[in-house]
Amino acid sequence: MAIQGIKKLPISIEPNQATSLLMKLANISSEIGRLDEKFKRSILKSDLINTLALKESVQSTRIEGTQVTFTDMVEQIHKSEQKWEHLEVLNYQKALTMGQERIQNGYPVSTRLILELHSILMDGAARGTNIAKGEFRKIQNWIGPTKKIEDAVYIPIAANEIEDYLDNWETYANLHPYGEKMSTAHLSDGGFIIDEHAHPLLKVAILHAQFESIHPFLDGNGRLGRILIALYMMQSKQISSPIFFVSEELEKQRARYYHLLNGTRGDNPNWYNWLSFFLDASQRMADKLNTLLDKAELMAKEGMLKCDTHIQKQIYILSFRHPNLTAIQAAKQFNLAPTTARNALNFLDEKGLLFKDKSQKRNVEYFNYDVLDLINS
Incomplete structure (x- = not known):
């Protein structure tokens, strides 16, 4: 039986689960802060950003089944003819770059930006370009192993509810323009509420899952949802440069990633398992990026000599x-x-x-x- 629909934001978890998450948060936040400071002093800076963004673009498209690798993209970059898989990666990188510029110029993550990014993702001859780009779906869609709705594992909200749910999503991301508190009437009593003032790492995990569950487009939802992770990390000042990408870690555990996302849906969502998984993936990625930056910096200095x-x-x-x-x-x-x-x-x-x-x-x-x-x- 397919899970149907989602509850609006904010969310709640069991009080004892909150303690576990807050302990993880302290470690990860410190590691990301260390990475950001290190990057500000790096001689590579934007030169490494471009390469990391290309790697992120590859990893995010691989989650959805493409076989292209980072080395493939580097080797093919000057070819006049590009396969659709390569175009898909390049579109992702373009959307990521444009989104980063918007955030750096003070634009918030918003519905308007989402539509703009989707239009870039679906451009040209990449997969899904026969589907309306930069437009929300107007029909029901579903997630499942076949093209039959009866085989679906999840049926998202109806098309006429998308804008309402995205308004709720946007308020959770950016706070209410007049400082009003978001309603928690949909939550059961006694839970620990992770509201719109929560730590940005918890919020970005929730925003990503909720966006995937709203599933506002007929194609490109996963790729766009992962771009929004990187953009929100910048918007929330967790990192000053666009270098924190988690798609590589999510791709390594693709089956678990999809399974835990699905667990956040329906009438009885399990948010704790998803948040714990996302924080663990973020911790591994922060560790890896810190090590990578150290090695790249040493390599650059030795080469320049x-x-x-x-x-x-x-x-x-x-x-x-x-x-x-x-x-x-x-x-x-x-x-x-x-x-x-x-x-x-x-x-x-x-x-x-x-x-x-x-x-x-x-x-x-x-x-x-x-x-x-x-x-x-």
């Missing part, structure tokens, strides 16, 4: 942003003559910092395999 000129150093650091680099790309980035950029790239190849694809005669590609290995580790 092998360079003779400022231009060589600049182009070497650029390869952390674009692990597959061409002379034209580097020349455009730093306003150089293509010959100057090519000479610097050849120097970096001779020093073993980059790898030159000698099979190519034109538009030669230079790979930073050290970065690829680091991101894939």
Whole structure:
């Protein structure tokens, strides 16, 4: 029997469960704060952001069954013809980048932004582009192993309820514009209420699950929901740069991820199991990102010591942003003559910092395999 519909926000859990979550929160919050401070001092900063965003884009689309890898994307980036899987990843990265710019410019996570991001996700020849982009569904949909509603594991709210539920979602995310408190009349007495003033890490976990359960679009809900995690982490000032992505950890436990999301639905939602899972995934990702940043920083500093000129150093650091680099790309980035950029790239190849694809005669590609290995580790 399929679970149907969801309760509105805020949510509640058992009081004894709250203690466990709050202990986890303290550790994770401290780890993310350490990561943010470390990143502010990094010599890589935006160069690494681009690469991490590409990895996030790959991992998020893989959750939904695509087989493309991070290395595939790096190797294919300069090809004129792209497969639909590659376009899907690139659309995700574009939507993520645009969303980050909006948040940095002071726009909140909102219904308007959601529609804008969905339009980018569904653009071009990627999967689902025959479905209305940037528009909420107008018919009933369902989640299940087949295209038959009788096989559904979950049937979301009706199409005519989407805007009402998203208004509730948006208020929970951004607070009421006039400071009014959200209603808790739908919650049973005696529970620990996680309201709109809760810790942002708890809120982002709840917002993600609720968005997936509203399922406002016919396609792209999962990808858009995971983009919203990264954006809300920035909006809530948990992290100043867009570097905290959890799709990699969610992809590793895809079956559990979907199962626990489904548990937050219906008349008797189990929010504790989902929140505990999400916090654990966030902890693992924060640990991994802290280690990755330390290694990337050391690698960059050691590589720069092998360079003779400022231009060589600049182009070497650029390869952390674009692990597959061409002379034209580097020349455009730093306003150089293509010959100057090519000479610097050849120097970096001779020093073993980059790898030159000698099979190519034109538009030669230079790979930073050290970065690829680091991101894939």
